[in-house]
Amino acid sequence: MREHWDERYASPAYVYGTQPNRWLAGKLNGLPAGSILFPAEGEGRNAVYAARLGWNVYAFDQSSEGRKKALKLATEQRVCISYQLGDLANHLPSGGPFDVIALIFVHIHENQRRQIHRRLISLLKPDGYLIVEAFTKKQIYNNSGGPKSPAMLYDREAIRQDFSELDFIEFGEEVVTLNEGPFHRGDANVIRLFARKLKKH
Numbered sequence: 001m002r003e004h005w006d007e008r009y010a011s012p013a014y015v016y017g018t019q020p021n022r023w024l025a026g027k028l029n030g031l032p033a034g035s036i037l038f039p040a041e042g043e044g045r046n047a048v049y050a051a052r053l054g055w056n057v058y059a060f061d062q063s064s065e066g067r068k069k070a071l072k073l074a075t076e077q078r079v080c081i082s083y084q085l086g087d088l089a090n091h092l093p094s095g096g097p098f099d100v101i102a103l104i105f106v107h108i109h110e111n112q113r114r115q116i117h118r119r120l121i122s123l124l125k126p127d128g129y130l131i132v133e134a135f136t137k138k139q140i141y142n143n144s145g146g147p148k149s150p151a152m153l154y155d156r157e158a159i160r161q162d163f164s165e166l167d168f169i170e171f172g173e174e175v176v177t178l179n180e181g182p183f184h185r186g187d188a189n190v191i192r193l194f195a196r197k198l199k200k201h
Contacts, residue, residue: 009065017181020049034099044070051079145184166195
């Protein structure tokens with residue numbers, strides 16, 4: 001899998017663009033800046049955007065090519081991000097716990113998904129927020145991006161169970177028009193979640 005992403009990111013062009021995901025951008029603009037984690041961040045478009053808003057940004061990805069491009073983009077935008085190499089199953093990022101964790105088109109096989117999601121939530125501060133945008137299983141019929149294996153796609157019930165300890169503020173499926181570089185372009189079926197980690201009393 002690492003070789004797949006290194007090959008994809010080796011192109012000088014940003015294959016998912018340099019502009020932030022719209023769902024993420026809308027949510028970050030409504031929150032006070034703090035610490036934010038971007039797992040599987042790829043080429044860095046979302047991390048760099050958050051840094052421009054004043055967030056303390058931590059990111060990781062298994063792809064060294066993705067990291068190189070993210071750091072290059074950060075330099076061009078005159079911001080700093082902390083970006084480590086690591087995989088979703090085992091990496092323990094620095095900087096936690098976090099005020100926000102953003103999972104933007106993070107593709108995880110269903111056999112590992114719940115374990116990884118619960119591990120990530122353990123890194124979220126009480127009263128911290130989770131922002132998710134992911135492809136639903138209907139996306140397999142579209143040519144606008146995403147995995148071509150149903151096991152790598154999402155449904156509402158899986159999301160509901162994985163993040164059951166959180167307070168769901170916004171949660172639903174939508175058809176959106178993506179324009180995020182050549183690999184995310186056109187109408188897409190997505191699931192979106194904005195949730196908060198409750199304090200334990």
